[in-house]
Amino acid sequence: MEPVAVGLGDATLTASGSPLRPGILLDRDGTIIVDHGYVGSINRVEFITGASKAIARFNLAEDGAHIDLFAYCPYHPAGVIEAFTRTSQDRKPRPGMAKAAQAALNLDLSASWVVGDQHEDIGLAEAVGASAVYVGADRCERPGVWSFPSLAAAAPFILERIAV
Ligand SMILES: [Mg+2]
Numbered sequence: 327m328e329p330v331a332v333g334l335g336d337a338t339l340t341a342s343g344s345p346l347r348p349g350i351l352l353d354r355d356g357t358i359i360v361d362h363g364y365v366g367s368i369n370r371v372e373f374i375t376g377a378s379k380a381i382a383r384f385n386l387a388e389d390g391a392h393i394d395l396f397a398y399c400p401y402h403p404a405g406v407i408e409a410f411t412r413t414s415q416d417r418k419p420r421p422g423m424a425k426a427a428q429a430a431l432n433l434d435l436s437a438s439w440v441v442g443d444q445h446e447d448i449g450l451a452e453a454v455g456a457s458a459v460y461v462g463a464d465r466c467e468r469p470g471v472w473s474f475p476s477l478a479a480a481a482p483f484i485l486e487r488i489a490v
Pocket of ligand 1: 354
């Protein structure tokens with residue numbers, strides 16, 4: 327449901343001299359972990375086979391994997407807690423979380439990728455001008471979207487195409 331960002335190597339420089347780099351914005355539920363619905367506790371976290379190894383490959387590291395930034399949206403227009411019941415620019419497919427990752431990690435979103443298992447993830451990619459990968463048992467038939475059965479299956483495709 328919530329994307330996370332993995333920043334990759336340097337690319338070009340901004341006017342301030344900070345490096346811009348491509349990133350991979352990863353949905354969590356159904357992309358990194360099995361979607362059991364609301365997570366709620368660590369006992370409900372089950373990694374999808376190959377997901378952590380795919381993230382390690384994105385880090386260009388031999389072992390281990392890390393996420394550079396975790397982002398989430400606590401708001402939902404149909405929420406049950408009044409303080410969190412509202413629309414938000416952070417709710418996918420709106421671009422708020424991707425823009426926050428862009429600012430925090432100096433991402434070039436037009437050179438970045440969004441990977442997810444819902445049409446909202448693909449909408450996020452379109453909203454920020456990133457490339458889109460859909461993961462899951464079915465396919466996304468939208469033009470310009472690549473479909474793979476899993477993050478692990480998509481990783482080599484993304485790594486071949488991302489500018490590092
Ligand atoms: Mg998902």
